[in-house]
Amino acid sequence: MAGLAVDLVRAQRGGAAALAHRRADRLDALVDCARSRSAFYRRHYSGLAPGRVRPEQLPPVTKPELMARFDEWVGDPAVTRAVVEAFVADPARVGQPLLGRYLVCASSGTTGEPGLFVHDRSAMAVYRAFSVRADLMWLTAGDWVSLARRGFRWAAVVGTGGHFGGEAWMEHERRRSMWRRHTYRVFSVQQPLPALVEALEDFDPAIVTCYPSAAALLAEQQAAGRLHLRPAVFETGGESTTPAVRGLLDATWGRAVRDVYAASEFDPLAFGCDEGWLHVNSDWAVLEPVEADRTPTPRGATSSSVLLTNLANRVQPIIRYDLGDSVLERPDPCPCGSPLQAIRVAGRRDDLLAFRTSGSEQVVLVPLALASVMETTPGVRRSQLVRTGPDTLRLRLELLPGIDPETVWRQATGRLRDHLARHGLHGVQVERGTEPPEPGARSGKFHQVVGAPSRPPGSWGDG
């Protein structure tokens, strides 16, 4: 860990050349390893000339393609799809090491396609070391005092119950020592807001990790005097932050608010700087903004998607993998002075849904919480929830084969109604969609929660 942290600092001090040098060496080693251990990549790269590898020589890969050939993709024969699926089917095993050595997370990500991700110990050591980079960028001496005063307590307000990255990582880290077990805590974003507020008040965290949509709801609670968070760091990630939400969070927690760009395939990918850019950990990750035909997007233009290469993880090689996010890369050096690739991520955001209870109280539902209710239903491959009226939600499901569809539908609608009821929304109807989940007509991007066409008045976001 110490060696990794020193190398992160050296790489950044060395500037663009030092970063590029590390990327090139690590890519060579990764491709070598992938070809020797993964039958999928051996075949995928069969036409590759020997010698130094350049990224553009490597044909891209997609999540559905890799998931369909999971057992050939993964470089450890003990890690089969059946083994990982059985592992994630048990919610009690969140954060436990698979086969004593791997972190597992499940995610549908930006494309809505289900994915299972396995990270080895070396990769986790790299991800862990990135905290040093974030600390150097974000924290002042005064922040350290503030962190120490509150015992470094860290609250992660995330989707729970489905082996999602945030919870899996926290639970994995909590198992590492008694100190972490006391200091790190997961708070389910699926719980009703008053219960979440009470739990956070009680914990009084120094660090908060939260989706921007949920953070906005917490900021409202803080303004109403029901919540008194004083975090030294308030990390937001998992969705894009809209300018309206960002303004609200800044007004509430000031410079503690920090963006993090995270993915189940590589976490954390990038940290936000004071200039409003996300700096990619570009000594360990290669992020290539691309057009729909996978040609490079010019810097300064918004890409159609982005190809990710994870240079840290060997067990399940992610090499030029279509992540699905639209990214804009800054063409010139960032004024903050960081030599790390500076990007902004666009359109990684589902709609917030606001409903009225029978007592006319407004309740806003966090999209990632709704999505995780669906994703954790056995037999659901992909789901989408569309608001079709003031009190109507239409559920679209794509089912896995082998499970009785009626059972899956009954469970999914039941769980959704339970979630609504827990938030006091007994009058919201759930319709069963006959059509499959589909991407948005305008953006072409897939969203799991869609507020259109009747966007609720007074809901958050800038549309």
Ligand SMILES: [Zn+2]
């Ligand atoms: Zn910057």
